[in-house]
Amino acid sequence: MDDEQIINIKRRVWKAQRNYSENIKAIEAILENERGFVSRVNAKDNVVALCSGGLDSTVMVAYAIETLGATVHPLFIRRGARAEKLEEAAFDFFMDFFKHKYGDKLGYVQKMDLTIPPKEFKGDFKREMVNTVGHPMRNSTMQNMAVNYAMALEGRYGIEVRTILSGSVFDDNTEPEMGLLSLRAQTLNTCIQTGDWSWQITSPFTDPGIFTNQNGLKAMSKADLIRYAKETGIPLEKTRTCFSSDEEADGSCLACVKRIKAFEEVRIKDPIKYRGGK
Ligand SMILES: [Zn+2]
16 A cells, blocks of 8 residues: 555545535535425434444434434345445344334335445455545445435335435544535435435434434434443444454454444443454
8 A cells, every 4th residue: 555645645535625514504505495404304204224234324223213203214235345244144133123122113124235336346446545535436326225215115115205314423524425515415416316305315423404403412423322322222242343254353444443442432342352352
């Protein structure tokens, strides 16, 4: 890896984010003008939640049911990730767990196959690009699939779904494809592409439009999610965070590093095992 190239990419991304909050406001003004609100979730709403079997998206399902009162239809994408088998097993465990805990508030569970990034390109990306901004349009691609699922639910069962939940937490706001601006941009794009201004692609943890309308909710970091899971009785040892294909988490990939840091912050022992007994 070339350090200088990484620094250059980071610098470019940082420059592109200079007007971050102004850009959010500009998109929000368009949404407000077209539909009279930026974002909101009502207790009777049906939502599709993108789930990976990881900590953030797993907690998000419980949070959306318990605090927003929504009926959640989870979507798991088999995207050809190295840890896919383990992620899917974690997802399966929690779907069972939530079905017992929440009954019909957990809606229709769906899995689908879509290799992201496509195998034809995956090996060709510049490493320094993947290591700094990730695979191109990864989250956006998954969110587009969630919109497809929402429309399929309407056709199959007559359930209207216009809200897609994606598990961004507050600490993710600095990453181009995770932050609030990307959610607003995705919302705007979806409304324009479908000719329907009622769509919202959002995260209950980072979207002020959601949590300022609900009593007592606030922006949440990964550490907040861990506290919430502990209080709610979500068995975090069953989540799968690590990118590696081994059963034991490596403790060194970006996902592990973020998770370990968050557990340290709340002074709770991470119940999963790390390689070498870390
Ligand atoms: Zn890892």
